[in-house]
Amino acid sequence: MDHRNQTVAVIGAGDYIGAEICKAFAAEGFTIFAGRRNGDKLAPLVAEIEAMGGRIEARTLDARNEDEVVAFIAEAEATAPLEVCIFNIGANVNFPFTETTERVFRKVWEMACYAGFLTGREAAKTMLPRNRGCIFFTGATAGLRGGKGFAAFASAKFGLRALAESAARELMPQGIHVAHLVIDSGVDTAWVRDRMAEAGKDRVLMDPASVAQTYIQLWKQPRDAWTFETQIRPMGEAW
Amino acid sequence: MDHRNQTVAVIGAGDYIGAEICKAFAAEGFTIFAGRRNGDKLAPLVAEIEAMGGRIEARTLDARNEDEVVAFIAEAEATAPLEVCIFNIGANVNFPFTETTERVFRKVWEMACYAGFLTGREAAKTMLPRNRGCIFFTGATAGLRGGKGFAAFASAKFGLRALAESAARELMPQGIHVAHLVIDSGVDTAWVRDRMAEAGKDRVLMDPASVAQTYIQLWKQPRDAWTFETQIRPMGEAW
Amino acid sequence: MDHRNQTVAVIGAGDYIGAEICKAFAAEGFTIFAGRRNGDKLAPLVAEIEAMGGRIEARTLDARNEDEVVAFIAEAEATAPLEVCIFNIGANVNFPFTETTERVFRKVWEMACYAGFLTGREAAKTMLPRNRGCIFFTGATAGLRGGKGFAAFASAKFGLRALAESAARELMPQGIHVAHLVIDSGVDTAWVRDRMAEAGKDRVLMDPASVAQTYIQLWKQPRDAWTFETQIRPMGEAW
Amino acid sequence: MDHRNQTVAVIGAGDYIGAEICKAFAAEGFTIFAGRRNGDKLAPLVAEIEAMGGRIEARTLDARNEDEVVAFIAEAEATAPLEVCIFNIGANVNFPFTETTERVFRKVWEMACYAGFLTGREAAKTMLPRNRGCIFFTGATAGLRGGKGFAAFASAKFGLRALAESAARELMPQGIHVAHLVIDSGVDTAWVRDRMAEAGKDRVLMDPASVAQTYIQLWKQPRDAWTFETQIRPMGEAW
Numbered sequence: 001m002d003h004r005n006q007t008v009a010v011i012g013a014g015d016y017i018g019a020e021i022c023k024a025f026a027a028e029g030f031t032i033f034a035g036r037r038n039g040d041k042l043a044p045l046v047a048e049i050e051a052m053g054g055r056i057e058a059r060t061l062d063a064r065n066e067d068e069v070v071a072f073i074a075e076a077e078a079t080a081p082l083e084v085c086i087f088n089i090g091a092n093v094n095f096p097f098t099e100t101t102e103r104v105f106r107k108v109w110e111m112a113c114y115a116g117f118l119t120g121r122e123a124a125k126t127m128l129p130r131n132r133g134c135i136f137f138t139g140a141t142a143g144l145r146g147g148k149g150f151a152a153f154a155s156a157k158f159g160l161r162a163l164a165e166s167a168a169r170e171l172m173p174q175g176i177h178v179a180h181l182v183i184d185s186g187v188d189t190a191w192v193r194d195r196m197a198e199a200g201k202d203r204v205l206m207d208p209a210s211v212a213q214t215y216i217q218l219w220k221q222p223r224d225a226w227t228f229e230t231q232i233r234p235m236g237e238a239w
Numbered sequence: 240m241d242h243r244n245q246t247v248a249v250i251g252a253g254d255y256i257g258a259e260i261c262k263a264f265a266a267e268g269f270t271i272f273a274g275r276r277n278g279d280k281l282a283p284l285v286a287e288i289e290a291m292g293g294r295i296e297a298r299t300l301d302a303r304n305e306d307e308v309v310a311f312i313a314e315a316e317a318t319a320p321l322e323v324c325i326f327n328i329g330a331n332v333n334f335p336f337t338e339t340t341e342r343v344f345r346k347v348w349e350m351a352c353y354a355g356f357l358t359g360r361e362a363a364k365t366m367l368p369r370n371r372g373c374i375f376f377t378g379a380t381a382g383l384r385g386g387k388g389f390a391a392f393a394s395a396k397f398g399l400r401a402l403a404e405s406a407a408r409e410l411m412p413q414g415i416h417v418a419h420l421v422i423d424s425g426v427d428t429a430w431v432r433d434r435m436a437e438a439g440k441d442r443v444l445m446d447p448a449s450v451a452q453t454y455i456q457l458w459k460q461p462r463d464a465w466t467f468e469t470q471i472r473p474m475g476e477a478w
Numbered sequence: 479m480d481h482r483n484q485t486v487a488v489i490g491a492g493d494y495i496g497a498e499i500c501k502a503f504a505a506e507g508f509t510i511f512a513g514r515r516n517g518d519k520l521a522p523l524v525a526e527i528e529a530m531g532g533r534i535e536a537r538t539l540d541a542r543n544e545d546e547v548v549a550f551i552a553e554a555e556a557t558a559p560l561e562v563c564i565f566n567i568g569a570n571v572n573f574p575f576t577e578t579t580e581r582v583f584r585k586v587w588e589m590a591c592y593a594g595f596l597t598g599r600e601a602a603k604t605m606l607p608r609n610r611g612c613i614f615f616t617g618a619t620a621g622l623r624g625g626k627g628f629a630a631f632a633s634a635k636f637g638l639r640a641l642a643e644s645a646a647r648e649l650m651p652q653g654i655h656v657a658h659l660v661i662d663s664g665v666d667t668a669w670v671r672d673r674m675a676e677a678g679k680d681r682v683l684m685d686p687a688s689v690a691q692t693y694i695q696l697w698k699q700p701r702d703a704w705t706f707e708t709q710i711r712p713m714g715e716a717w
Numbered sequence: 718m719d720h721r722n723q724t725v726a727v728i729g730a731g732d733y734i735g736a737e738i739c740k741a742f743a744a745e746g747f748t749i750f751a752g753r754r755n756g757d758k759l760a761p762l763v764a765e766i767e768a769m770g771g772r773i774e775a776r777t778l779d780a781r782n783e784d785e786v787v788a789f790i791a792e793a794e795a796t797a798p799l800e801v802c803i804f805n806i807g808a809n810v811n812f813p814f815t816e817t818t819e820r821v822f823r824k825v826w827e828m829a830c831y832a833g834f835l836t837g838r839e840a841a842k843t844m845l846p847r848n849r850g851c852i853f854f855t856g857a858t859a860g861l862r863g864g865k866g867f868a869a870f871a872s873a874k875f876g877l878r879a880l881a882e883s884a885a886r887e888l889m890p891q892g893i894h895v896a897h898l899v900i901d902s903g904v905d906t907a908w909v910r911d912r913m914a915e916a917g918k919d920r921v922l923m924d925p926a927s928v929a930q931t932y933i934q935l936w937k938q939p940r941d942a943w944t945f946e947t948q949i950r951p952m953g954e955a956w
Contacts, residue, residue: 408716408717411713411714411715412713412714412716414713416713427702443701443702444702445702445703446700446702446703449699449700449702449703450703452700452703453699453703453705456695460688460692460710461685461688461691462682462712462713463666463682463683463684463685463688463712463713464684464685464688464689464691464692464710464711464712465710465711465712465713466692466708466709466710467709467711467717468708468709469705469707469708469709470705470706470707470708471699471703471704471705472703472704472706473701473702473703473704474650474651474653474655474701474702474704475650475651476650477647477651478647478706
């Protein structure tokens, strides 16, 4: 593997999509900075990436904490220029509107929107001086549609989409590619498979690795043909 | 004036749109519960509404405080059944993305989105037992488009729109009319007039009273033809 | 009834929504010009409106024919200034994509889109010299969403919405109110009631008279608070 | 170059985007079927593709004629299984609403929408028996926004987008990838360069080859992560 002297920061390096993003960019030769709430859980991912000859630094990170986000991005940049920053924290919950507590509403927003703002802003500050870099946000259908029971989640995801769009309008003319990827399906996890089996459904599920490849494609886009927003779903998904 | 034994709560009863909403519903015979950050500033509005034979209660209200919102809605309901609740707090700011502080981002969200959640949820709890009532949210173009410099404001307004949409899907089948009014223009205030004059522009501005009449029309809609979202702009507004 | 020296043209004055629009504007004192494919079928509507003291002229009109549309609008204008023009022709069909014939695709477009273009353009030409008037288009959810089996219908309705939006951007600054009303439900007709009964569903249906009242509200809007697009649905409609 | 026993049909193989699409898929080893109004103009493209070792068949094609489209797709399929079909005909015009003739309105629709329907339907019929294939439509911003002066063009492009969406909902679960690519910028042509120079503007223009690469990326997507709609624009494009 040829190594690049560039880093990719993944905020929300969870077990499925986040981990696959790390692997996909590691395979491209980047040094990965992976952050998640409990950094200890990153051990298997670190082992896997190192086994394939890749480089990764794992960190415990509460992305709702400004100081922690600032330090995380700064450390990545100190290692090698930050080329790609991906915000991948979700917080999917469903409650009847009147039973949504103020604590839930606030916490979901802090995780899925506010942490995305901190991440995007710090990445932008870091990348602007060289007028290059990519800032990608993992979105969801709930960022486009306020479904029943999703007041908290949709509100946060709409908020994330808005800040991504605002950042894109400001940063893209300055050479930074901002994108918002709408994932319109549950990804293929043991839990989703079990729910599908219970429901007697049999269909193509989205492999988290396919989501990661979409980010690779966005990163490869030339400056004259940048996508701000795209969405992906498996062939059988109704929408 | 015939008085109705019903209340209308206006959260964010500011000098322009909020005040006109109070006057318009007072003219329909409702008792108005008007809340704003500094309740003392409501004195002229109270005088005006009482002079025309209307009824209004003015309260100091920080709508970001759950207890205050609960108490405000409860007091309105205790006076007479809450028929209409209007959330009208804005927080329009514009900053370069990298200069948006976490304090601004959080505060704008608390005012324009979180307070709207508290308001809508408390109104819903109050209205659901009788399966009637209206919950209206004042939106803006920034709720549909993340413009340059509006990361904080658009994020909050998108979030407000999402929760309104989610609430509408849940509450409308239960008899509660939820609407989101997109106001696609500055309203006619002394400040806007001055800015227009400076810019050498001469055009029709939106009278806050016209906004208020739009809410009256929404309130009058029968149950078989409810609008969730509509937008208004003056004849010469580009969009 | 006080009569106004103004006409309202209704293109597509069918049995339900179209007829109610005619009645609602007749009740406001306008002279109605009602056109439909088979003008003979307008006899009961003429009788009803005249019985209530209203004025109406019924015409056979194929709105896909440019000469006929030109003549129809000209005749309305010759009677009294054309104040409101409403395009209300639908053409809802559903076919599998590969079974949609070119004849169906073309015909649905001619009825639901091309005829709307002819209508809107002629109304605009007529109204522009006095910088006033209203041009309203009856839209549908299919104008916003290309559902399965609706390639022909959605394509035509999207096309209608696009031309309405383009016309609005050009004509509203010149004093002409252009609006597109999205009707997100079947209206209450004998046929819909039967289908609901068969399906064992019981819910509030949309009264065509409520649709008509929405047009009345749009017509009453002042120039500083015009709506281009709004949508209506009954309280229990899922969306 | 390794050749595939598969064809790619390009309807609207014009000088810029269309030609680059042909070259990009020829470079992947496909046999290209290229159609345009005047097939003689394809001679330089044929020479270029053959010089690089690729395979291409050039045809004169009026895609508004059902028989011609049927024959064109059938000939491609007879040569080798049709794997990708791309509809790439535009018809950008701008006229004041009242000066848009019925002839222009109809012709723009026939070129940009009706021909797309014929193309998509014939491709679908051809691909469905083997439950695989790609049908891609070249869209434009005018497919999402009815700008001033674009009543004819936007109406046609909205119509194209609707039929693509409807086809996607029906065909994707059957294994056919349908996509609509929104190109939000003029592409880099001599004519656009001259207009930019006149306007004193200097910015990154979109290379038609970049558009073609976006189609290559869509074609490469696995079945569990298909994009229906995406948009591309150069880094400096305001939107």
